[in-house]
Amino acid sequence: MLLKRVNNLFVILIIVCSTGVFNLSKLGSGQKAAELMGVGIIVALLVIHLAYSDQVTFKKNFVPFLFLIFLSFITSMITASYVREQSFSISLFTQRALFYYLFYFLLHQLKIRPRDLEIIFIIFGILHICLYLIQYFAYPKILFDVFMISDRGTIRIYLSGSDYLALCYFMSMYVWLKTNRIIYAVYMLGCFSIFVLLGGRQTMALMVLVLILALLFTRRVKSRLFVMVMIAGGAVCIFYMFQDIFKEILVTSNRDRSQGSSYVRIQATKFFLTTFFKTPVAYITGNGVPGNNSAYGSEISLIRLSKGFYLGDIGMVGSYIMYGAFFVLGVAGIFFKAFTIKIQEHFRYVKLMFFGSLLSLVTGSGFGAADYICFICCLMYIVDVTSVSNDPFNEEINTTKLNSQ
Secondary structure: OHHHHHHHHHHHHHHHHHOHHHHEHHHOOHHHHHHHHHHHHHHHHHHHHHHHOOOEEOOOOOHHHHHHHHHHHHHHHHHHHHOOOOOHHHHHHHOHHHHHHHHHHHHHHHOOOHHHHHHHHHHHHHHHHHHHHHHHHHOOOOOEOOOEEEEOOEEEEOOOOHHHHHHHHHHHHHHHHHHOOHHHHHHHHHHHHHHHHHOOHHHHHHHHHHHHHHHHHOOOOOOHHHHHHHHHHHHHHHHHHOHHHHHHHHHHHHHHHHHHHHOHHHHHHHHHHOOOOOOOOHHHHOOOOOOOOOHHHHHHHHHHHHHOOOHHHHHHHHHHHHHOHHHHHHHHHHHHHHHHOOOOHHHOHHHHHHHHHHHHHHOOOOOOOHHHHHHHHHHHHHHHHHOOOOOOOOOOOOHHHOEEO
8 A cells, every 4th residue: 555655656746747847937947857857757667667576567558659759759859960950969858758758658567546547637637726826816927937928818827737637627527427416517617717717719619529529429428408508507607707708719719710821820830841841851750859059949949030930839730840750650549549449437538538639739739748748648558457457446456457568
């Protein structure tokens, strides 16, 4: 029991490190040091477990796709060196987040129970709400070194760890649809309220779309009429509370729609997929991640200042430009495997999260960010565990149902 609690604490520590301790402004360069410390903890624990623990573990279904991602890590650095003249040391540091994919293998060694991961998800979901609201009401005082702007009738704060909040939304949605217990609906609306405060049109639309699809296709909804009435009532309350934000979002949407093909994200996509490439090989290998202290990084900064084009604004296309085709194939394989493996009913919300992540790839891709990588590794591990275990809530893992990898 003590060992399990220690392992859970390691998982929590690694997740906190992956966020750069939520980019607290007072940490300064300590944010990057925290990220590196997380990688160090993962590697050290993996070495210890591989050397001294038993090698019996759950089947790892996602290994081939992680191999492709690690391959892209190497090929993109090579291209950045020989085409963009960015040194290997700079590329290694700027692409350090990809080392967090080793967390997937560590979870298998630690044999974390899915129930414990759920508790961790809830903790980080609530923590994200608290930190967001603290920064929201403290603004313009800066507590976290993240992108934030007063826009769309709200203060948009892109705080690390938002994916745990999204998962809590899906978890509470799934349980609410099955039980009709109001407490889960309240928690779900609380999570959704933060996304309203963020003012993200795509995020809100995605959350609503997944809710509608879950309502239509989830078999064990106790009363669809009751749920629909609750959704309508909740929507009215949310709109009434945040009507100024919704009005500003509508104005922004109409303005963006009127731009048509001149919309900045469309223009950025065209530019980065054509003019930006210096060699055809980069369409396979990627161009690498630009570093702050290189000519390549200066080029990207100039593009941002002169054209207003951001790689982070064009979703998976931006990841493809940096990491190449192997990376995209690896990510596609992760989604394919997650959707095709049958998992236990209690954990179906994981598939909702994968579905939501898939739809969000148009405008945002976290597969190159440390906090999201930790998060997706947890989901992949849950898919592995719940696809082979009859009762993942047992205090002791049934080793007779494990397979050697």
